[in-house]
Amino acid sequence: MTQLLVKVKNKTRSVNAQYKKIISDVKCYVFPENIESVPYSPETLLDVTQWYAIENFSHQTFCLELIKRETFDSVDFEMFDRNCFSKMDYLCLVHDDIYFFQKIRPSQLLQAKRISFGESFAYDENSMSVVINTYADAIYVKESDRLYFQKLETISSIFKGIEILFREATEEETKLFLQSDFISLGTEMNASKVGKISRKSIALAMTVLNSFNEEEKNRVMEYTKKYTSLQHDEKRFIIETEEDLKKLMLGIFERFYETPVSKKTRVANSVIDLQN
Amino acid sequence: MLEILYKLLLTLSSTSWVVVIFCIKEEYTLWKIPSIIFGLILLVISILISLVSLLLATKLSKDNLIGCKEIENVNNAFIPTYLGYFFVGLSIGSWHSLVFVYLIIFVFILLSQNQYFNPIYLLFRFHFYSISTNQGSKILVIARSKVRYAEDVKFNSLRRINDTTFIELRKIK
Numbered sequence: 290m291t292q293l294l295v296k297v298k299n300k301t302r303s304v305n306a307q308y309k310k311i312i313s314d315v316k317c318y319v320f321p322e323n324i325e326s327v328p329y330s331p332e333t334l335l336d337v338t339q340w341y342a343i344e345n346f347s348h349q350t351f352c353l354e355l356i357k358r359e360t361f362d363s364v365d366f367e368m369f370d371r372n373c374f375s376k377m378d379y380l381c382l383v384h385d386d387i388y389f390f391q392k393i394r395p396s397q398l399l400q401a402k403r404i405s406f407g408e409s410f411a412y413d414e415n416s417m418s419v420v421i422n423t424y425a426d427a428i429y430v431k432e433s434d435r436l437y438f439q440k441l442e443t444i445s446s447i448f449k450g451i452e453i454l455f456r457e458a459t460e461e462e463t464k465l466f467l468q469s470d471f472i473s474l475g476t477e478m479n480a481s482k483v484g485k486i487s488r489k490s491i492a493l494a495m496t497v498l499n500s501f502n503e504e505e506k507n508r509v510m511e512y513t514k515k516y517t518s519l520q521h522d523e524k525r526f527i528i529e530t531e532e533d534l535k536k537l538m539l540g541i542f543e544r545f546y547e548t549p550v551s552k553k554t555r556v557a558n559s560v561i562d563l564q565n
Numbered sequence: 566m567l568e569i570l571y572k573l574l575l576t577l578s579s580t581s582w583v584v585v586i587f588c589i590k591e592e593y594t595l596w597k598i599p600s601i602i603f604g605l606i607l608l609v610i611s612i613l614i615s616l617v618s619l620l621l622a623t624k625l626s627k628d629n630l631i632g633c634k635e636i637e638n639v640n641n642a643f644i645p646t647y648l649g650y651f652f653v654g655l656s657i658g659s660w661h662s663l664v665f666v667y668l669i670i671f672v673f674i675l676l677s678q679n680q681y682f683n684p685i686y687l688l689f690r691f692h693f694y695s696i697s698t699n700q701g702s703k704i705l706v707i708a709r710s711k712v713r714y715a716e717d718v719k720f721n722s723l724r725r726i727n728d729t730t731f732i733e734l735r736k737i738k
Contacts, residue, residue: 290627290629290721292628305700305702310626310628312626313626313627313628314627358699359699360631360632360699362628362629362630362631362632362698362699362700363627363628363629363630364628364629364630364698364702364704364723364725364731365698365700365702367728368626368725368728
């Protein structure tokens with residue numbers, strides 16, 4: 290039997306009251322054929338049939354209580370109330386001890402006047418629907434105690450705390466970067482204070498820096514000194530907080546500029562290269 | 566929409582006794598049929614309404630339950646309420662009172678959780694179980710299988726009447 294549940298955002302303590310039943314016996318998601326499991330690493334780029342896999346998932350701190358139960362009884366969950374449509378967090382389809390999860394983004398909650406083209410055409414003034422993705426965002430197989438997923442960011446709001454995997458994977462790289470010879474760490478600063486966004490940029494920053502020669506590196510340093518208020522001694526920038534680190538990286542990516550006419554100093558949020 | 570209609574039907578089939586007993590008491594009849602025969606016809610109609618409600622249950626949402634903390638057979642629990650209906654049917658004096666009293670009973674039963682108790686299901690060999698699930702909630706399961714021990718509970722084809730009442734549907738012969 291297949292049960293489709295939805296997790297709603299509410300303040301109840303009991304896990305049972307946080308999930309509501311939508312419908313039974315619909316197979317919205319299939320288990321991908323020829324799935325190839327790959328241990329998680331942010332560096333690995335996946336092929337179409339490859340999914341990251343986390344072993345012994347039920348022993349992880351970020352595992353859901355729903356999954357850890359011995360038996361899944363749908364009678365414990367109340368029917369979903371249409372009025373809570375906007376509070377939907379993620380879907381969970383349970384089929385023969387396989388759990389499929391899909392995060393619902395606000396853009397996937399469609400509430401509109403709609404004409405549906407089924408067997409007969411119908412006009413619905415207040416139709417509410419949710420887009421179902423081809424593949425689930427995460428799949429848990431109880432038999433093998435394994436969680437499959439393709440994008441960590443998508444499921445990080447379903448399994449709270451799963452970003453720790455990303456942190457652990459990028460720890461070495463982050464530490465290395467902080468030990469570079471143009472950085473002097475303040476007393477409070479260390480790798481654990483570096484958040485997710487900065488970690489992603491660090492890999493890029495390393496690549497950019499390594500493409501510069503010595504002279505170019507110096508020029509980037511001067512440029513960064515000019516536009517930011519970062520403290521520095523002769524050769525190094527003093528990094529006390531993550532904010533300082535972000536400013537340094539903006540400098541490395543050459544995001545600061547001065548407008549030619551109005552002479553305003555600006556920082557670019559995103560850039561597109563116009564020439565090779 | 567279907568849910569509301571279904572609940573109305575169930576409430577009707579549970580409370581129709583009041584009307585049936587009243588008609589039998591008054592020896593009421595239509596089209597000059599002998600009142601005994603008419604009484605029997607009313608009884609049969611009551612049973613048929615209950616049968617229809619069982620058949621319509623196939624449209625309800627499916628659920629399952631395997632294992633539980635506690636199970637209790639409550640076939641007898643609602644008999645006093647039932648006898649209450651009989652007495653009401655017997656003691657009403659006029660059509661006028663019947664209509665009012667019946668409407669009041671109908672509304673209360675519709676709004677409460679007990680509208681699914683119908684002794685006619687006992688005729689169809691259903692049992693009523695009050696079950697405490699492993700997660701700690703109490704539900705009512707109407708099933709034909711005989712279950713005595715919590716560990717033997719294994720309902721794979723339950724239908725949801727409401728969030729706390731479920732009926733096990735298998736082929737009705």
